[in-house]
Amino acid sequence: MTAPAIEARGLRKTFRSGSRTVAALDDVSLTLAPGETLAVVGASGSGKTTLARALMRLFDLDGxxxxxRGRDLLALSGAALRAxxxxxxxxxxxxxxALNPRATIGRVIEDPLRVHSIVPASRRRDAVSGLLARVGLPADLADRPVHALSGGQRQRVAIARAMATQPAVLVLDEPVSALDVSVRGQILNLLMDLQREDGIAYLFISHDMGVVRAVADRVAVMAAGRIVEAGHTATVFASxxxxxxxxxxxxxxxxxPRPADEVSR
Ligand SMILES: Nc1ncnc2c1ncn2[C@@H]1O[C@H](COP(=O)(O)OP(=O)(O)OP(=O)(O)O)[C@@H](O)[C@H]1O
Ligand SMILES: [Mg+2]
Structure with missing residues (x-):
């Protein structure tokens, strides 16, 4: 059996500010298979971003x-962790x-290629062009600064940067919420295309249940730092x-109703 793309067990994180404590993660577990999309939904403050940041190891967990990919991420450090x-x-x-507005687009996408030695220096420019093409942007954007782009184009650059290292898992925290409604569908379609091509697993955090129904294989619902319900998308929406x-x-x-719902009636 193939290892899960990512697996979290019993995550705990309590924030303290003054005398107030918040259990932002209270025994959260999840598994994500390669190529699968798990949506994480929940009211504001339920712990979704804290979960994303915990998986990314952006702070130390309490437990x-x-x-x-089957390797204990919390046991790694230094070069092994970076790899x-x-x-x-x-x-x-x-x-x-998320992106330095004064950096060139080429630089933003090239950084992870360099940091992780994905391609030799002589081929980085071509690799950047290839990544721009994959997210639907012209290669000549590489020399332009990030601030010259629209919101949708910036998110395409952020996606290209994330794709540069050929990840097994992409954590997407409300990836289209800040964008104009008119470009949300395009970005979602791009994400679905990239997933189909590369078999990346998505942890997809969203407020928008319509979007979740369109993109997710399974849904986990968070409330007060806990997962209160999880299941296949169609099942969770139906009952x-x-x-x-x-x-x-x-x-x-x-x-x-979706066509499939109508047929089963
Ligand atoms: N760095 C921090 N210091 C103190 N409290 C924090 C910190 N980060 C998050 N919290 C608290 O943890 C809880 C969960 O926050 P989190 O940002 O994970 O929620 P969320 O589900 O992402 O909400 P939203 O939908 O608004 O983005 C909230 O009560 C929040 O105030
Ligand atoms: Mg959040």
Whole structure:
């Protein structure tokens, strides 16, 4: 049996500010198979971003374990950790904040190629052109600064940068929420195409249940730092069990039935 792309067990993280403590992650476990999309949904403050940051090892956990492609990520350090890190990348909600606006687009995409020695220096320029093409941008953008781009184009650059290391897992924290409604569908289609081509597993954090239904194989619902419901997307949407799941679905103004739903009636 192939190892999961990523597996987290019993993640715990408590934040303290003054006398207040928040259990942002309270015994969270999940498994993501290669090429699969798991959506993580939940109200604001339920712990979704903390979960993403925990998987990325952006802070120290209070407990739990994370394995990437069968390797215990928390046991690694130094060069071994950096080497394994190339298989796990993240795309943030706001591409304007995530990318240095004065850097050239070529530089932004080239950085991970250099850091992880993905291609020799002499071939980096070609590799950048290839990555730009994969995200639907012209090669001559490489010399332009990030600030010359629209929000949708910036998110394409952020995706190209994340794809540069050929990751097994991409953590996407609300990747289209900050974008104009008119470009959201294009970016989602791009992500689905890249996943089909490369077999990347997506941990897809979203507020938008319509988007989740369109892209996710499975859904995990978070509330107060816990996963309160998890299952296949069609099952969770058809018969939500947790009150928090029903509340999220009730907040969707209009959800037309899918053709498959109509046939089964
Ligand atoms: N660095 C931090 N210091 C203190 N508290 C934090 C920190 N990061 C997150 N929290 C708290 O942890 C809880 C979970 O926050 P988190 O950002 O993970 O929620 P979220 O589900 O991503 O919310 P949103 O949908 O608004 O993005 C919240 O109560 C938040 O205030
Ligand atoms: Mg968040």
């Amino acid at each position: 739990g374990s994370v394995s990437l 394994e890190r190339r298989h796990l990348q993240m795309v943030f909600q706001d591409p304007a904040a 939500p069990q947790a009150a928090e799941t029903r509340a999220l679905l009730d907040a969707v103004p209009h959800l037309p």
